[in-house]
Amino acid sequence: MNDLEIVEIINTALARELELDPARLTPEASLFDDLELDSLDLVDMVIVLEQAFNFKIREEEEVRSIRTLGDIHQFVIRKKHHLEGNS
Amino acid sequence: MMLFEELLSKEARLEAFSRFHRRIVIIVMNATVFPLLIIWTAISILLFPFSWIIWITVNRWPTERIVRHFIWIYGRGWLIIMSPFVRFKKEKLDILKERAPAILIANHLSFFDIYCMALLPVYDIAFAIRSWPFRMFWYRPFMGLANYLDVEHQSWEKIIRSAKRIIERKGSLLFFPEGHRSRNGRLGRFYSGAFRLAADFGIPLIPLCIAGTNDLLPPHRWWLKPASIRLRALSPVDPREFSGSSGHMEMKKVVKRAMEETLLEMRRPAQ
Numbered sequence: 001m002n003d004l005e006i007v008e009i010i011n012t013a014l015a016r017e018l019e020l021d022p023a024r025l026t027p028e029a030s031l032f033d034d035l036e037l038d039s040l041d042l043v044d045m046v047i048v049l050e051q052a053f054n055f056k057i058r059e060e061e062e063v064r065s066i067r068t069l070g071d072i073h074q075f076v077i078r079k080k081h082h083l084e085g086n087s
Numbered sequence: 088m089m090l091f092e093e094l095l096s097k098e099a100r101l102e103a104f105s106r107f108h109r110r111i112v113i114i115v116m117n118a119t120v121f122p123l124l125i126i127w128t129a130i131s132i133l134l135f136p137f138s139w140i141i142w143i144t145v146n147r148w149p150t151e152r153i154v155r156h157f158i159w160i161y162g163r164g165w166l167i168i169m170s171p172f173v174r175f176k177k178e179k180l181d182i183l184k185e186r187a188p189a190i191l192i193a194n195h196l197s198f199f200d201i202y203c204m205a206l207l208p209v210y211d212i213a214f215a216i217r218s219w220p221f222r223m224f225w226y227r228p229f230m231g232l233a234n235y236l237d238v239e240h241q242s243w244e245k246i247i248r249s250a251k252r253i254i255e256r257k258g259s260l261l262f263f264p265e266g267h268r269s270r271n272g273r274l275g276r277f278y279s280g281a282f283r284l285a286a287d288f289g290i291p292l293i294p295l296c297i298a299g300t301n302d303l304l305p306p307h308r309w310w311l312k313p314a315s316i317r318l319r320a321l322s323p324v325d326p327r328e329f330s331g332s333s334g335h336m337e338m339k340k341v342v343k344r345a346m347e348e349t350l351l352e353m354r355r356p357a358q
Binding site: 036037044 | 276
């Protein structure tokens with residue numbers, strides 16, 4: 001799975017599960033100001049990503065520093081590469 | 088040909104008269120409803136301390152329950168003030184009598200949606216709303232005493248604590264899961280707080296569909312128009328049917344779909 005495919009999976013899953021407009025899913029979109037997510041949406045977002053990529057991230061400290069959709073893309077890409085490197 | 092022109096002109100005259108009549112009704116409505124609402128609000132505020140003393144002496148209810156009942160009566164007064172210009176229709180609302188406590192959710196079209204909740208046959212409901220209604224200083228003390236939740240600024244932990252206390256006392260909670268009034272009449276994105284609470288507390292979630300309040304007073308319009316308002320309760324949803332960490336998200340999708348279908352049917356003109 002390459003980086004573009006990962007981004008595509010993230011955007012599709014978030015658009016479907018959190019009812020976000022795909023046109024607004026740009027890397028610089030702020031989760032709170034632009035996408036109007038609240039703290040519970042972020043918890044849901046973690047669940048969505050865990051289900052989409054079959055990994056556990058809810059305990060990871062880095063999740064708390066995510067502010068934009070681009071941060072999510074980069075975080076998941078790093079996590080996938082890390083897991084693939086370990087396997 | 089002459090007869091046809093005569094009929095046409097008669098129809099045009101009737102239409103012009105109908106438009107004129109409608110304008111007069113709108114003027115009369117706005118000239119009476121707003122002042123009456125202000126008077127009714129002032130009377131209610133002045134009456135509250137005396138009513139509270141009588142209530143607490145006679146019934147010994149907790150203050151939050153008394154205030155919620157009082158707010159419900161205030162809402163009933165609003166319905167009476169509106170009734171010469173607005174037709175209210177209650178549909179399948181009796182279901183709420185047997186299902187307390189519950190999490191209620193409603194679609195949001197107008198500032199007056201909250202007032203329409205006085206159509207419900209139950210009064211012990213704490214509203215979970217955004218911050219701006221708390222800025223109305225004449226309502227704020229009552230909202231505080233009734234334990235209304237500020238879902239915009241209160242932390243989720245505080246909301247859970249308040250919700251737990253309300254539910255333990257058999258009170259229900261009402262959310263507008265869209266967070267904002269709809270600008271196009273269609274359902275917007277749902278936030279998941281109400282669904283998560285229903286799942287966490289294992290109590291039924293009852294969707295309410297409201298139609299017509301956007302004719303009465305939509306966002307960005309400041310005058311009222313006569314309207315026909317319908318409020319319908321859908322079948323209660325048991326959160327135990329949606330298991331797992333994403334169960335509340337699945338429940339949200341199912342409920343939203345049911346509400347969309349119901350609202351579509353409610354907006355359709357009667358045959």
